[in-house]
Amino acid sequence: MENKPKREKTPRQPMPEQEPAVRRTNFDEVPLGYTEGQALVEASRCLRCKRPFCVDGCPVDVDIPGFIALVSEKKYTDAARLIKGTNSLPSICGRVCPQESQCEKFCVLGKKDKPVAIGRLERFVADYERTAGDVSLPPLPASTGKRVAVVGAGPAGLTIAGDLIRRGHEVTVFEGLHKPGGVLIYGIPEFRLPKAIVDAEVDYLVRLGVDIKTNMVIGRGKTVDDLFAEGYDAVFLGVGAGAPVFMNIPGENLSGIYSANEYLTRSNLMKAYRFPEYDTPIARGKRVTVLGGGNVSMDSVRTALRLGADKATIVYRRTRAEMPARNEEIHHAEEEGVAFQFLTNPVEYLGNDKGWVRAMKCIRMELGEPDDSGRRRPVPVEGSEFIIETDMVVVAIGTGANPVIPTTTPGLEINRWGYITADEETGATSRPGVFAGGDIVTGSATVILAMGAAKKAARAIDEYLNRA
């Protein structure tokens, strides 16, 4: 092969990973990250387009060819800093962004060959910067004396906290749980996003001077109004879309049926996968069924495998093509031996004499006309009911808006699904001085969109404070 003409294209560099048979027995991260050599080869594939379409696909306009050029020059720390100009959390986004539907989807190489592995390079430089211990603090401007309260320490809250403190404002983050990070801490498993990385990002903010107060649910005890009364000049709501959604079918409250939020929170936040070293228990089903086709379902089903399931099955009402999960997650789940049952929807759960789920009555579906989302709507096939035996179920069919903030903040406009109405460009809500962004505005979306919304709101809050 070496004697082929030198015009032979360099293939997209594969990501080194833990072997499927090994990794399904542990919670360590699955992709191991590029070596320096692989990163250099991959970076050499980039054409440095004059008109880089990849950037159009990035919700926060990262200078992609720019950082890849710095990789080629082995200036990894500079590359990380360049990304951080527009993306505060590259080590996280490099791991969890759906690149195939964003930057990589538009990369010109993708037309004939495979696109540049932009996400993997992003991860490489961010990890390089972090592990090299070269995360220096930027100089902060003189204090403006203005105080901002950020409610929720997910990607949106953490991003805006960083941006506002760098503009000289005093920032306090109020987080309901005992650990900051939002979905990054309680939802996404260790094998996909090591918690040490989230902790490092939080630690960086603390070193910048952000005050993070955990165990503070705003709306219970203190309200948004109380925050203003305490002297905060503006409030940002980044409380996520954290309410569980069930299907409201018979038997759904049987023991052994979890919402994905509960299942993942027990495993990730409470570290139930290390029970009894950690105190919180979790059911270890042998035949586990997970409902839904998104990232949350993949995370749940792969967690179940790691917790000892003999059989772990995704039940999804449409087909593989419609599954919203990242390609990589679906692929990893398949490699690990997850079974998929498409065009199927549960209609009822059956329990045993102890009130524990033992089976699920399902109905077959077929795809009909496209719905609002452009995907073909699944419709039940009459008379096609059948039984799936199962001893544990995780319902991962979406989440809703938690009502705590909307119901305790007078004058805050919400839409008919309970999400906060906010200006797309500024995050401004119907209440002066109150801004919002992330999942609580859009409904469940992505880390990068939450971060992008927070960046816009940071600019708007800065202007608001300078005017005031």
Added chain:
Amino acid sequence: MSLIHKKRYLSANVVEMIVEAPDIAATRKAGQFVVIMTDERGERIPLTIVESDVAAGTVTIIFQIVGKTTTCLADMNPGDELYTVLGPLGRPTEIEKFGTTVCVGGGVGIGVAYPIAKALREAGNRVVSIIGARTKDILILEDALGAISDRLITATDDGSYGVKGFVSDVLQELIDSGERIDRVFAVGPVPMMKVVCDVTRPAGIPTVVSLNPIMVDATGMCGACRVAVGNETKLACVDGPEFDGHQVDFELLTTRLRMYYREEKEAMEQFRCHCDGK
């Protein structure tokens, strides 16, 4: 981190603790609870706020030692710090001037009934308290409830103190005696609350119960605490913990409370408290 100020045993396995939590003390209302973690590896467990002292910035909790976390908590002492005290959580008790109210407390539920009875009394209700336990030695808070009730009736299952019998029997007698009762509040073990509701249902007395399902976040995020009330599923941590007892599916609550029976036993058997010695 919250400093433990005081600890005392109310009976062999019921402990009263006063912990520092100034924000919670300042805003909490009757019927609300806190979530505590003893240490970073601990479980999040909900406990009712029994009393608060705004000036001292403290709240009082009363808990029964039933498993790993409560055993661990009972081993902690004044001067130690709790990893997490989160609250106030849950909807406050709906307090109005109802007229004559009866607060029924069983076992450690007497601690949960106390703040409700106190708030009812402060709102101008006539408060009759019926408290009971299996036997005299484990009956708690008799004096405290006596001080805020117009009438206090105590009962023990074995007759070692007060009336012999269940609190529900006492309530039945009270109803049968023709006493006008406008509302009943019942807190205690699930079977007790169920029987109280069976007693008040035919008499048509509105009855509020305080439910104790297993919780994780206790902020409405996870759905662990779901209970069936009427034909609806509710989240006890944000929609409750108090509900119309005549609508509650107690059987479901009982089975769901047993969900981790095996793991709870394992945790106790392997018990090594990692919260002390810090």
